[in-house]
Amino acid sequence: MSEETTSSEDDITAIETPVYLTYNFTAGEATTRFLHQVRKGKVMGQRCPGCGNVYAPARGSCAACGLPTSEEVELGNKATVQSFTIVWIPIPNNPIQPPYIVANLVPDGANISFIHLMSECDNDSVHIGQRVEAVWKPEEEWDYAMDNIRYFRPLDEPDVPIEMIGKVPLSGWEGKA
Amino acid sequence: MKDIAIVSFAQSDCRRDAGACNEVELIMPVIEQAMQAVGLNNSQDVDFTCSGSCDYQQGAAFAFVMGVDALGAVPPIKESHVEMDAAWALYESMLKISMGQAESALIYGFGKSSPGELPTVLSQQLDPYYLAPLWVDSVSLAALQARVLLDRGLLSEQDMAAVVARSRANAKANNPHAQLAGDVSVEELLAESPWVAPLRKHDCCPISDGASAMVICTIEKARAWGKPYAVIRGIDHRMESHNIGARDLTRSVSTELAAAQAGVDRGPVEVAELYAPFSHQEIILSQALGLDDSTEINPSGGVLAGNLMMASGLSRIGEVATRIMSGDVRRGVAHATSGPCLQHNLVAVLEAA
Numbered sequence: 215m216s217e218e219t220t221s222s223e224d225d226i227t228a229i230e231t232p233v234y235l236t237y238n239f240t241a242g243e244a245t246t247r248f249l250h251q252v253r254k255g256k257v258m259g260q261r262c263p264g265c266g267n268v269y270a271p272a273r274g275s276c277a278a279c280g281l282p283t284s285e286e287v288e289l290g291n292k293a294t295v296q297s298f299t300i301v302w303i304p305i306p307n308n309p310i311q312p313p314y315i316v317a318n319l320v321p322d323g324a325n326i327s328f329i330h331l332m333s334e335c336d337n338d339s340v341h342i343g344q345r346v347e348a349v350w351k352p353e354e355e356w357d358y359a360m361d362n363i364r365y366f367r368p369l370d371e372p373d374v375p376i377e378m379i380g381k382v383p384l385s386g387w388e389g390k391a
Numbered sequence: 392m393k394d395i396a397i398v399s400f401a402q403s404d405c406r407r408d409a410g411a412c413n414e415v416e417l418i419m420p421v422i423e424q425a426m427q428a429v430g431l432n433n434s435q436d437v438d439f440t441c442s443g444s445c446d447y448q449q450g451a452a453f454a455f456v457m458g459v460d461a462l463g464a465v466p467p468i469k470e471s472h473v474e475m476d477a478a479w480a481l482y483e484s485m486l487k488i489s490m491g492q493a494e495s496a497l498i499y500g501f502g503k504s505s506p507g508e509l510p511t512v513l514s515q516q517l518d519p520y521y522l523a524p525l526w527v528d529s530v531s532l533a534a535l536q537a538r539v540l541l542d543r544g545l546l547s548e549q550d551m552a553a554v555v556a557r558s559r560a561n562a563k564a565n566n567p568h569a570q571l572a573g574d575v576s577v578e579e580l581l582a583e584s585p586w587v588a589p590l591r592k593h594d595c596c597p598i599s600d601g602a603s604a605m606v607i608c609t610i611e612k613a614r615a616w617g618k619p620y621a622v623i624r625g626i627d628h629r630m631e632s633h634n635i636g637a638r639d640l641t642r643s644v645s646t647e648l649a650a651a652q653a654g655v656d657r658g659p660v661e662v663a664e665l666y667a668p669f670s671h672q673e674i675i676l677s678q679a680l681g682l683d684d685s686t687e688i689n690p691s692g693g694v695l696a697g698n699l700m701m702a703s704g705l706s707r708i709g710e711v712a713t714r715i716m717s718g719d720v721r722r723g724v725a726h727a728t729s730g731p732c733l734q735h736n737l738v739a740v741l742e743a744a
């Protein structure tokens with residue numbers, strides 16, 4: 215190839231090489247147990263035999279202790295807001311219209327939060343420590359999915375002080391644990 | 392590099408499909424076994440933790456981060472990861488110890504290959520301009536290599552079948568974790584039809600899910616712990632070009648270089664565990680390491696009996712270490728590979744204390 219030919223070509227700055235790989239994703243044994251219970255309308259946690267913390271949904275281990283979490287614990291329908299954010303950006307193909315609330319919620323009886331939606335609330339008055347409860351879809355729509363719970367809505371209960379979030383027992387919170 | 396002691400090793404069964412198990416559930420049992428063998432609890436009891444895995448295998452982004460959930464990493468630990476076989480996590484850990492930044496380390500590797508199509512997934516490790524867009528799979532590349540060897544008369548199909556027959560027999564005799572084990576004759580194997588010619592299916596390692604783990608430390612620490620240990624006397628790794636056409640596929644130059652640096656020929660090699668995913672590659676590697684009939688090759692059956700991608704290299708080292716710790720042998724060689732057609736190779740020389 216002569217030098218003129220080379221220099222007259224445009225620089226190639228990118229090429230397209232699409233990658234397409236297919237996988238059969240599996241949830242994990244612990245998550246599988248969790249999803250089977252959610253299918254029946256129950257939120258289950260798993261307790262660490264070391265520190266006693268209850269995780270939901272569990273991944274099969276206590277990340278702090280490195281121990282398998284084999285003991286199943288049923289959790290309450292009520293939860294506490296650990297933190298939250300207000301989403302203003304519409305997400306393509308997401309039927310939920312902004313602004314809406316995404317929150318880290320700790321269910322009663324658990325020590326670690328999971329992420330879910332909040333609704334039936336005044337966005338400006340959502341706050342850390344707020345008490346909420348799950349609003350489930352009709353039973354005939356239940357599947358192996360967390361969106362069997364449509365969202366969480368506020369409860370008329372006293373707030374949980376920050377140092378008590380993640381320590382509310384299954385018996386609930388009436389201003390004290 | 393200074394001498395370092397291997398004090399324990401554990402490996403899971405090689406299973407074609409570990410089912411619903413996630414990475415944490417694969418890792419936890421082997422870590423527990425490796426740690427308990429030296430009376431340790433979790434990663435808090437070692438100075439450094441390093442893992443090897445590849446997220447492409449299971450198609451789960453940051454699966455290696457999720458794996459940390461198996462460690463008991465609270466309060467925070469010193470931890471690292473290689474997107475490679477855990478044999479290289481061992482190498483990194485040895486550097487850490489040699490630099491004086493740690494006295495002990497936990498190393499683990501895991502692979503869940505069953506969710507994807509592994510040979511196709513591995514095509515994406517090729518160079519991104521010329522080879523990866525062609526989706527050349529790992530079995531086809533190995534078949535090209537075998538073809539070169541056969542056409543040049545450097546080995547025969549009988550030689551390849553003999554490697555497989557010995558692997559299956561050794562796995563049956565010595566390896567409770569093997570996926571493929573049993574008594575098969577060379578004649579029976581050669582009666583099978585080619586799969587990716589000239590390779591028959593049995594010339595290729597199976598695809599396996601599982602994990603392995605190891606604890607290493609300074610010699611002083613191993614003595615203090617008072618457990619049997621094997622010494623890593625030499626280790627080195629070398630890599631060849633990513634351009635398959637620029638390599639001599641009939642030999643493993645990088646293994647030859649690594650073997651010389653690791654000091655393989657400084658003593659008798661009683662046992663060798665070679666990471667040869669394809670039968671003909673065991674012959675290439677034996678030659679590169681200068682091994683003869685006096686060495687028992689792959690007493691575990693090697694990876695033809697079960698291949699935990701990203702843990703198999705560490706397991707080769709663990710297999711040799713286990714035989715030294717039990718007193719069966721005094722000196723052995725372990726080898727790990729990575730990349731197509733033995734592109735990147737690590738050689739370790741292990742000796743009795």
Ligand SMILES: [Zn+2]
Pocket residue numbers: 262263264265266267276277278279280281
């Ligand atoms: Zn715990």
